[in-house]
Amino acid sequence: MSTSVFGDSMVKITGQNExxxxxCDCCGLTEECTLSYIETVRERYKGKWICGLCSEAVNDEVKQKSISPEEAMARHFSFCNKFRLAGPPPDPTRHLITAMRQVLRKSLDSPKFIRSMPSSPTKNRGDISMGLTRSESCIPSLSESVCCGIDEDYE
Structure with missing residues (x-):
C-alpha cells in the first residue's frame, strides 16, 4: 500500500480504490471516502459534499416538511452555521443531561406502535408449531421469597 500527498489532502491507494x-461543507466532520463516492455525493448535492449525518438530516427535512431538497439543504446549512458560531456550551455535562432528558421525554410522549409480528420467531412444520412462549412471570415468586423470609442467607 502506498500513500501520496496531493495539496492539503492525503490519498491512500489500496488496489484500485483511492x-x-x-x-463536510455543513458541519465540518471529516470522513475518509473513495473518490468515486465523493463525486457521487457532490453530484447529488449540487457540488457540495455533505457527510452521512447531514445527508440524513436533509432527507428527513424533505420527508417531514414536504419541501424541496434545495430548501432543506439551505435550512440545514443555516442550522449548522448557527451551531458552529454558538461555540461549545458553558457546562457540557449539564448540556448533555438536558439533551438526554429531552430525548427521553420525546420517546415517552410518542405513540407506541403496535407490532403485527409476534415477539418471538415461529416456524411451522406440518401441524407442529415451534416457537418460544413465556408461561408466566418469575417476578411474583422472587418477591415472595424475599418478602416472606425464605431467603435467610441475605439477612
Missing part, C-alpha cells in the same frame, strides 16, 4: 479525506 481514498481521500473530505470535510
Amino acid at each position: 481514498l481521500d479525506f473530505v470535510e
